[in-house]
Amino acid sequence: GQNIDQPTEMTATEGAIVQINCTYQTSGFNGLFWYQQHAGEAPTFLSYNVLDGLEEKGRFSSFLSRSKGYSYLLLKELQMKDSASYLCAAMDSNYQLIWGAGTKLIIKP
Amino acid sequence: GAVVSQHPSWVICKSGTSVKIECRSLDFQATTMFWYRQFPKQSLMLMATSNEGSKATYEQGVEKDKFLINHASLTLSTLTVTSAHPEDSSFYICSAGGDRGFSYEQYFGPGTRLTVT
Numbered sequence: 126g127q128n129i130d131q132p133t134e135m136t137a138t139e140g141a142i143v144q145i146n147c148t149y150q151t152s153g154f155n156g157l158f159w160y161q162q163h164a165g166e167a168p169t170f171l172s173y174n175v176l177d178g179l180e181e182k183g184r185f186s187s188f189l190s191r192s193k194g195y196s197y198l199l200l201k202e203l204q205m206k207d208s209a210s211y212l213c214a215a216m217d218s219n220y221q222l223i224w225g226a227g228t229k230l231i232i233k234p
Numbered sequence: 235g236a237v238v239s240q241h242p243s244w245v246i247c248k249s250g251t252s253v254k255i256e257c258r259s260l261d262f263q264a265t266t267m268f269w270y271r272q273f274p275k276q277s278l279m280l281m282a283t284s285n286e287g288s289k290a291t292y293e294q295g296v297e298k299d300k301f302l303i304n305h306a307s308l309t310l311s312t313l314t315v316t317s318a319h320p321e322d323s324s325f326y327i328c329s330a331g332g333d334r335g336f337s338y339e340q341y342f343g344p345g346t347r348l349t350v351t
Contacts, residue, residue, distance in 0.1 A: 158339070167327050167342040168278070212277060222340065226277040 127151045129225035131213050136231045137203055145198045145211050145228045153218020157189050157196045160212040162227065168212055171198070200230075208232045237261050238330050240343035247318055247350055254314045255346045257328030263308035264330035268340060269301075272325045284311050318350045 128150045137143040149157065156175035160168035174180055174189035174196060186199040200207055213225040237260040247253050257267055265286050270278040282298075284290040284305035292298045302314040311330075315322055325347050329340035 160342075165325075165347075167345040169342070170339055173339060221283075222280070224278045224280075 127215075127217060127223045129213055129215060129223055131211075131225040131228045133226070134229045134231065136233060137200075139203055139205060139232055139234050141203050142199065142201050143203060143230065145200075145213075145230065147196045147198070147213035147225060149194050149196070149213070149215040149223070149225075151215045151217040151223055154191060155216040155218065155220055157187075158212075158214040158216070158222065159187055159196075159198045160214065162210045162212055164209075171211075203232050205232050205234070236339075236341045238264075238328065238341045238343040240328055240346050242346060243344060244347040245349070247348070249319055249350055250317055252314055252316045253318055253348060254312055255326055255328075255348075257311045257313070257330070257343050259309050259330045259341070262330075264311075265308060266331040267305055267311040268329045268331070269303060269311075269313050270327045270329065272327060272345075278327065281313075315348065318348070320350045323348055323350045 131147045156173055158173050159171040161171050162168040172187035174187050177191055179188045184201045189196045210227040210229050212227045214222040216222055239258045241256045245253055267284050269281045271281050272278050280293050281296045282290045282292045282303050284303045286305050286308050290303035300316055305311040325345050327345040329342045331340050
C-alpha cells in the first residue's frame, strides 16, 4: 500500500532550527511536496523535490533521498508565524498526491 | 499568478438541503481540479478528481450521487453536496493543476467551511 509517515507534533523555539522528517512508500514516484497550512486555512505550497539533494529557498530547505524514501523540511531562524501544520505529500506513478497527516509545529518564544 | 478562488468561504445550511461550492482558477486554465475534505486536526482527504469536459473520478468511499462534481470549463469546477447531513460538516478545499509543464504543483483555493445544522 501507499503510505506517508511524519511526526504528529513538534515544538521548537523562536530563532532556532527545526527539521521535520517524512518517509514515504508509493507506487512509483513523481516528486515530493511540502505544504504549510495555518489553522482554518488552505495549504500553501512550500517546495517540490523530484531529484535527490537539498533545495534551499530562503529560510526553508527541503531534502530528498529517493533510495531511502525519505524527505525533510528544514526551517531556519524560526518565527512565531511559522507555527502551522506542515504537510508532506508524495506523487505516485499516476500523478496522484498521497498526503501525510501533517506535522503540527509549535513555536515558543 | 496561479490564483484559485472558492465561493462561498463559509456556509451554514439545514439538514436535507443542498449546497453548491464553486472553485475557479483565475489566471490560468485548469484541466484538472481536485476536491478535498478536511476534518478538524486531520489531513486532507481527496474526494474526487475532475477533468474538464468529462466525469469526475471519485475516491473509494465517496458517494458520487451525494457529492456532485461538474467541471464544465477550464476555469470552473463545482461541488454540490446534496441532501446535506450534520456529518457532512467539514472544510472543503479545491485545488487546480495547471498546464504548467515544469511542475505538478497544485494550487489550492482558500477553502469552504460547511456547517450543517
